[in-house]
Every structure is written in C-alpha cells, then in structure tokens.
Amino acid sequence: MPSVLLGAVESGGRPVYQVTVCTAAPNVLAASGGIGVVVDRGLEVVAAADTVIVPSTGRSARRRVGRAGGAAGGGRGGQAHRVDL
Incomplete structure (x- = not known):
C-alpha cells in the first residue's frame, strides 16, 4: 500500500x-485476507495532489472514468481512460 x-x-x-x-x-x-480498509476521503483530494498512484484491481479491465475535481486527464468529453493491468 502506498501509504x-x-x-x-x-x-x-x-x-x-x-x-x-x-x-x-x-x-x-x-481487502485481501478478509480485512476492511476505511477510506473516508473522496476523489476531490486528487485535484491538490502532486502525484497520484492508482493501484491495480487485479483484474484486466478497460473503462471510462470521469475526471475528478478538474484533475489532469485527457480523452473525449472531459473523460480519461484508465486501464488496469
């Protein structure tokens, strides 16, 4: 975990x-091993970040995700593409 x-x-x-x-x-x-992780912050904090780490979900998936709080991103219609490896 990055933290x-x-x-x-x-x-x-x-x-x-x-x-x-x-x-x-x-x-x-x-999380793995039957534990739960409390995450109480939403995507609005991404806008103030210098570095953003997006861990893989363990599944291979491609989907469209909206831009969070004006964070840098590309794509059409204000959306960015994310690919989990």
Whole structure:
C-alpha cells in the first residue's frame, strides 16, 4: 500500500510525503485476507495532489472514468481512460 511505503520516507527527520488515500465512494473497502480498509476521503483530494498512484484491481479491465475535481486527464468529453493491468 502506498501509504505504508511512502509514509515512512523521511529526510532530516521530517516526512517527505503527505499520503492521502481516497476512493470514488468513501466507505469500508474489502481487502485481501478478509480485512476492511476505511477510506473516508473522496476523489476531490486528487485535484491538490502532486502525484497520484492508482493501484491495480487485479483484474484486466478497460473503462471510462470521469475526471475528478478538474484533475489532469485527457480523452473525449472531459473523460480519461484508465486501464488496469
């Protein structure tokens, strides 16, 4: 999980990254091993991000997703394409 890896990076005793986890529908999300992960931030936080990491779902899927809060993206009609590998 990016928050575990990047949240531990320090320089001069200070954190290098501020990691925020978000989802399209804030809720308790199922994770492997039968655990749940509470994600209470929505996609509006993406607009202020310098770096966005989108982990794979483990399934090969191609779908259209809307742009979140004016975040950079392309595609037709204000939509970006996302491909999970």
